[in-house]
Amino acid sequence: MRILLATVALTGVFMTGACSYQEAICGNGEYPVTTxxxxGTCVKNGEDxxxxxxxxxxxxxxxxxxxEWDLYWRDHRVPATAGTSTGSAPAGR
Structure with missing residues (x-):
């Protein structure tokens, strides 16, 4: 009986933990870009x-x-004029 209760408890922990995990689009110190x-790909912060x-x-x-935006951009395209500022690449995203 104890084994069954422990198994049920662990299953609940794993199921609730899995729901809160979100995979990042880019790694730490990077930002996403597209065509x-x-x-798309990821670029280091501070680089164009x-x-x-x-x-x-x-x-x-x-x-x-x-x-929200990952799902949106799957069905839409970024306009060619988007992200074409004359400023430098984002530094601390």
Whole structure:
């Protein structure tokens, strides 16, 4: 009986813990960029996007897999004029 109770308790812990985990789009010290055709990569903070890539519009960057903006950008494309500021790359995102 004790084994059954312990198994049920551990199953509950693992199930609730799994629901709160969110995989990050980029690693620590990086920010996401995309192309106007879709697809993307991550760039180190303080660096400009590679050729052919643009930043997401400010405030509309996906942060975690399946978050609001990740889902949105799967069905929409970033306009070619988005993220084309004359400023430098984000430093502390």
């Amino acid at each position: 106007t055709e879709g697809g 996007p590679p050729s052919g890539y643009i930043r997401y519009p400010e405030g509309k960057e996906p942060k975690h897999v399946d978050d």
